[in-house]
Amino acid sequence: MPLWSAYSAFEYIRSLWLKTFLFITQPIITRWLPDPYTNAGNVRVDARPTYESRVTMTEIITPAHANTKGLAYAGTVLGWIDVAAGIAAKRHASVPSVTRSVDDVAFLHPVKVGDILTIQASVNKSWKTSMEVGVKVEAESPLTAERVFVAHAYLTFVALSPRPSPKTYLGRKLIEYQPIRVPEVIPYSQEEIKRYDMAESRRQARFARKAQDLKNIRQLFQAWSQGLRHDTGKNAPIIPHPALYAVEPEGASNNINSNNADDSPSQSPRDRLPQRRYSTDPRMMPMSEKAMATTFAEVVELVMPQHANTLSITFGGQIMAWMELCALTSAHRLTKAYLLTASIDSLNFITPTRVGDVVTVRSIVSRTFKSSMEVYVSVEAENLQTGQVNFTNDGFFTITAMDEKNVPVLLPHAIPHTEAEVELLEGSDDRRKKRLTQRQELINLVSATTPHTLQTPLSP
Known part of the structure; x- marks a missing residue:
């Protein structure tokens, strides 16, 4: 019998014995x-x-x-x-x-x-x-x-x-x-x-x-985080700054925004709704479309004692805060505007994370509307002692874009190019309809129990 086969059989017997022992003794102890x-x-x-x-x-x-x-x-x-x-x-x-x-x-x-x-x-x-x-x-x-x-x-x-x-x-x-x-x-x-x-x-x-099975997009996230993405983009240019360079290099431009393609006047926003005003700030004029993959973002955090409760289990609120940070990063890669989180869909924490674990949060813009976007966020935790990686939870954030005067900003389309991205895009209309319905129900509920009239907030 090969040595590895005998070792595997021993490990199986040991694990079975330990499970039986715990099953009998744990309730008593x-x-x-x-x-x-x-x-x-x-x-x-x-x-x-x-x-x-x-x-x-x-x-x-x-x-x-x-x-x-x-x-x-x-x-x-x-x-x-x-x-x-x-x-x-x-x-x-x-x-x-x-x-x-x-x-x-x-x-x-x-x-x-x-x-x-x-x-x-x-x-x-x-x-x-x-x-x-x-x-x-x-x-x-x-x-x-x-x-x-x-x-x-x-x-x-x-x-x-x-x-x-x-x-x-x-x-x-x-x-x-x-x-x-x-x-x-x-x-x-x-x-x-x-x-x-x-x-x-x-x-x-x-x-x-019933949660939508988004295993394919999470596998794509892991491939991107390991540097397996083909269209990684160009390196950022080196732009001299007067505070860091004693002598400005020859031929350097005085206008650091001269190469910013997003400021080009040739780029125009999509057709606008006649009943709603959108921002005309030239700095926030959107491109017609962007690849969904360009909005991918990743946040890695080490769970410290201040992030956890008395059981050394990470606060659910801390996980949600890290998720929003990652979602906002993806949103910023889609548009140059001020961002505000409008809602978060229901979350189920499948496996807990503990002090010492490494939490990896990944996100991507899954759908854009006129001035709001849906961002998909997934979370996984890695135990550095055992090397085990567990999927923790995922969810959808709705983020709105506006300018300095709180006027909505038109957004470019997020275009999917892979099967996993198309799968993620499917169902976005139903999810949005559900959010707007629940939002209106909440407004009606609060209005019915509040003496003064609650103004309906601007819906994205």
């Missing part, structure tokens, strides 16, 4: 482990009222949270939404909880530097080991005291058993964090009862939702 909550003198209950999980966070938007136009990044706001929802889930379950999924989030109003952001979260309903947390975001101007509705989100959290951190390999296998039963939710107010009743239908919709 986990019952013997101490519970920090009960050890502190508390008693676990079977049900809790909704108001006990209520959380209100207040944040002030600073320049560090915003882009060059002074508008807050959606990823920053999503991160705060995830933190507020996580606190609410942990208050209800009294155990560590991790983000399992995020429903579609539509931003109805931009948030500016200096605004005071109020984020309210509470558990709407709980099931065996999971909870739905609803989050509402409002912004307040410190100068006028005017308040405006910003966004609403639903997040699903899973409660995990509170266990001490193991130090050995066998300990990590025996004391692996397992889902644990959470208390039921008792709604009292009419609004709480309404959210409680609607939570079950949203849960069934999540189970019924």
